[in-house]
Amino acid sequence: MQDLLEIVERLFAGDRGALARLISWAENRDSRFPAALGQIYPRVGRAWRIGITGPPGAGKSSLTNGLVQAVRARDETIAVLAIDPSSPFTGGALLGDRIRMEERTQDKGVYIRSMAQRESHGGLARASSDACDVMDAFGFDRIVVETVGVGQAEYDVMGAVDTVVVVLCPGAGDGIQAMKAGLLEVADVLCVNKSDLDGADRLILDLEDALRLRRPRDPAAAGAGAMTPPVVATSAHEAEGLDDLLEAIDSHRRHLERGEVEDLEKIRRGKRIAQVRRVVGERLEEELWSSSGHTATVDSLLEKSITPYDVAEEILGSVLGVSPKTP
Amino acid sequence: MGRRIRVLVGKPGLDGHDRGAKTIAAVLRDHGMEVIYTGLHQTPEMIAETALQEDVDVVGLSILSGAHMTLFPRVRAELEKRGLGHVLLTGGGIISKEDMQALEEHGYVQLFGPGTATDDIADWIREEMVKRWKNEEIPL
Numbered sequence: 193m194q195d196l197l198e199i200v201e202r203l204f205a206g207d208r209g210a211l212a213r214l215i216s217w218a219e220n221r222d223s224r225f226p227a228a229l230g231q232i233y234p235r236v237g238r239a240w241r242i243g244i245t246g247p248p249g250a251g252k253s254s255l256t257n258g259l260v261q262a263v264r265a266r267d268e269t270i271a272v273l274a275i276d277p278s279s280p281f282t283g284g285a286l287l288g289d290r291i292r293m294e295e296r297t298q299d300k301g302v303y304i305r306s307m308a309q310r311e312s313h314g315g316l317a318r319a320s321s322d323a324c325d326v327m328d329a330f331g332f333d334r335i336v337v338e339t340v341g342v343g344q345a346e347y348d349v350m351g352a353v354d355t356v357v358v359v360l361c362p363g364a365g366d367g368i369q370a371m372k373a374g375l376l377e378v379a380d381v382l383c384v385n386k387s388d389l390d391g392a393d394r395l396i397l398d399l400e401d402a403l404r405l406r407r408p409r410d411p412a413a414a415g416a417g418a419m420t421p422p423v424v425a426t427s428a429h430e431a432e433g434l435d436d437l438l439e440a441i442d443s444h445r446r447h448l449e450r451g452e453v454e455d456l457e458k459i460r461r462g463k464r465i466a467q468v469r470r471v472v473g474e475r476l477e478e479e480l481w482s483s484s485g486h487t488a489t490v491d492s493l494l495e496k497s498i499t500p501y502d503v504a505e506e507i508l509g510s511v512l513g514v515s516p517k518t519p
Numbered sequence: 520m521g522r523r524i525r526v527l528v529g530k531p532g533l534d535g536h537d538r539g540a541k542t543i544a545a546v547l548r549d550h551g552m553e554v555i556y557t558g559l560h561q562t563p564e565m566i567a568e569t570a571l572q573e574d575v576d577v578v579g580l581s582i583l584s585g586a587h588m589t590l591f592p593r594v595r596a597e598l599e600k601r602g603l604g605h606v607l608l609t610g611g612g613i614i615s616k617e618d619m620q621a622l623e624e625h626g627y628v629q630l631f632g633p634g635t636a637t638d639d640i641a642d643w644i645r646e647e648m649v650k651r652w653k654n655e656e657i658p659l
Contacts, residue, residue, distance in 0.1 A: 208571060208572060209571050209574075209601065209602055209603075212571060212572055212573065212574035213574055216525075216574045220522045279548065279549070279551075282548070282549055282550065282551040283523065284523075284547070284548035284549055284550060284551045284552050284553065284554070285548060285553045285554065286545070286548045286556060287554065287555045287556065288555075290555060290556075290557055290558075290569065291556065291557065291558040294557060294558060294565065297565045297568050297569055298564065298565065298568060305572060305573060306555050306573060308523070308553045
């Protein structure tokens, strides 16, 4: 308890060591974290959260670095949460996103934290939202969450941030790729990075074409309120287009704050509901399979050549206290 | 699941030879650690500030430039300035026996020279951390 009050006090006083340690608590599922989050929760909700996602090598880290620079030029503060993959075999990870941002290390208006995704598979780490909450309570104006390099269908970032930027680069597929369902649909802003390379113009045209053919995400809001994601060209390497990107993010923010589609508070609450459901699901899974002997039950039932579905019904029946469904 | 050892691997100073640092980073990764690789040309201030922001347990430095007698003490001082005296500082490079001894006497715990088996380094780090965690030696 003493620890808890001390660290919260230090966080509020602007101590970056306390900020770092609280994020570690969240990551390591330290038993003190939930109470600490309770203490700081009244200060959560002021920062604008930006997600940067896209395939490996599209330039997410370089772009994040550029974005940090653009934000600092406006004298706003910014925290970065950079997620990299963990090994499915050893659990180890090589977190290398900082290399692109090293000149920001000494800037007091910037905080950068690398995080391994550990057991998650949706492009973020389990503790991503918690880390954002801590950064938010610390008082940063903006938070950037950079996902692991994603394929076509990792959407966790959607639930964790206010504005999703999907980063693509030329040379990674034809126009049909742009029409596929999945990643492109979650974008609030589409960013074509490496715009100095051949094929960038073509990709921008393909994306704009694909967007014209798409039904809005919320058909009820089609018309006045709906916003088609803008396509922004950047070259993080040449430091080009970064202000345009920031402007596109701000424009999305204003759009949400005007509440034309849906109330911002309601949108954020929807994301919190999803977070609660996720936490409940995780805890249930842990409780269910940790020590209660269900695994042994499953093993012995399967031995009697009962199908996995029948076994599942049996387990659910005993957990929920209802009799198994009869087909 | 649970706690993982977080290690910062960096190269301070004017020294562009990072094969060793990258090898160590990969080895520690394969031993289940989370390795933050910071790249070349880091100042002691940058290394300590990164250690703070990343809340690492271990800082491992590769120095092949001959400046180890200056750089290790300065990194140690910068860590302590930030309340990170508890961080396990280690490293390696082309360092003479006499220098190694001198640095270890100043509290750099252990340095590893050329020819060290990489698994030994990982094992040593793990043993040290298990010891520290058991004794709750990590201050807030």
